[in-house]
C-alpha cells in the first residue's frame with residue numbers, strides 16, 4: 280500500500296500473506312492510509328501480486344538492542360558510532376545523516392523509499408531520488424509474528440513501527456552487498472530510529488529526531504560494483520522474503536547519561 284496527498288508521500292506498507300487473508304489485510308492497509316499522523320490520504324494505491332510458495336526465501340529477524348539516549352543529538356552521535364564500527368566510512372555516515380536531516384528527496388521532503396549510499400564515498404546511488412528503493416514482498420510468518428508480539432510486549436515495545444522496521448531491516452541486511460541501514464521515521468510523532476547490520480543486529484535508538492519533524496527516511500549503505508547494483512535493487516524490491524524465526528529482544532541500555 281502507498282498513500283499520498285497532493286503528491287506528498289504519506290505512508291506505505293508491505294505484507295506477504297496467504298490468499299484467505301487478502302481481504303482483511305487490504306482493509307487494514309486502507310485504514311492505515313486514512314488515519315495516518317502525516318495526514319489523511321487523498322490517493323491510495325494498493326497493489327496485489329500473486330507469489331508462488333516456491334519463490335519464497337526464508338529469513339530470520341536480527342536481535343534487537345534497545346539503546347536509550349537523552350536527546351536526539353546523542354542519538355545521532357550513537358548512530359554514527361555504530362555505523363563506523365560496522366565499516367561505513369565517516370564521509371558516508373555524514374552524507375546520510377545530512378540527507379535525512381534536510382529531507383532526502385530533491386524538494387526537501389521525505390522519499391517514498393530508501394537512499395542507496397556508497398559505504399565508502401558517500402555518493403547517492405539510487406536512480407530516482409524522489410522514489411528511492413522500496414523494499415517489498417517481505418513479512419513475518421504468522422507463528423513468528425505471534426512470538427514477536429509476546430517478546431516485544433515484555434519490553435514495552437509492542438508497536439507497529441517496531442514490527443515493520445524489524446521486518447524490513449531483516450530483509451535489507453540479508454542482502455550480501457548491504458553493509459548497514461540507518462533509519463528514522465517521517466511520522467512527526469515517532470522519534471525513534473535504528474541502525475541495522477548483519478553483525479551488529481538491530482540497534483534501536485530511542486531518539487533520532489526532534490518532535491514534530493516530518494523529515495526522515497532510510498539509507499542503505501552498499502559496497503557493490505555498478506553491475507551488481509541492479510541485481511540488488513531487483514532483489515530488495517522483488518524477492519519474496521518470509522521471516523520464520525525471530526531474534527532476541529534485549530532490555531534497555533542507557534547511553535551517556537541516565538534517562
Ligand code: WAQ
Nearest residue numbers: 389390391392393413414441444464465471472496497
Ligand atoms: N522500503 C524502503 N524505504 C522505505 C520503506 C520501504 N518499504 N518504507 C518506508 N521507507 C522509507 C521512506 O523514506 C519513509 O519516509 C521512511 O522510510 C520512514 O518510514 O524500533 O516508522 O514507516 O521503534 O515512517 C523506526 C524505529 C521506525 C522503530 C521507522 O518508518 C523502533 C518508521 P516510516
Ligand code: MG
Nearest residue numbers: 290464465466
Ligand atoms: Mg512514516
